[in-house]
């Protein structure tokens with residue numbers, strides 16, 4: 001029942017002119033924006049923090065989600081909500097008290113989501129699904145854009161869909177990593193409805209708007 005949403009990752013954007021890229025993305029018809037926050041510890045890359053999201057807020061009216069690929073996200077949740085994020089994603093592998101962290105996000109007035117790296121089993125989030133407004137299944141090992149889609153995640157997506165249906169939880173499954181016209185159908189067929197794409201839509205010969213429309217069409 002969740003509708004398909006195309007979610008650009010800002011990773012391929014020109015960080016020296018992020019505002020104009022955000023305006024281009026809104027014109028291209030995307031549904032929300034994902035900010036890939038990386039601390040160089042949880043993942044081997046360092047991008048930006050809440051201040052960059054805060055300064056980006058005025059350039060877009062779309063929902064913002066912060067994908068916190070950082071250690072101990074519980075220490076800085078408030079900064080991301082104050083920066084204007086509508087939804088905050090934490091990694092199950094990065095916080096000791098995941099149930100508390102997810103409910104802290106909701107307590108701050110934002111929607112909560114948990115992300116799983118490819119190796120992390122679904123049983124790790126079995127008891128926190130009712131504390132989530134979305135679940136993100138990584139289809140690459142996080143840290144960089146342009147990596148190959150891990151198709152072995154499709155059974156994991158399908159199983160998660162069954163778990164959510166049995167709990168009568170009507171929350172979206174988001175996938176992130178290697179999503180392109182070649183891989184989007186497999187992810188959508190497995191049950192993903194929110195599709196994060198970075199390199200594919202930004203490098204498409206069709207141009208941004210047509211690339212977004214193509215992904216949406218293939219997923220529906």
Ligand code: DX5
Nearest residue numbers: 009143144145146178198199
């Ligand atoms: C984790 C990042 C990337 C990015 C999408 O490494 O979060 O997954 O969002 O990158 P592409 O679409 O280029 O795989």
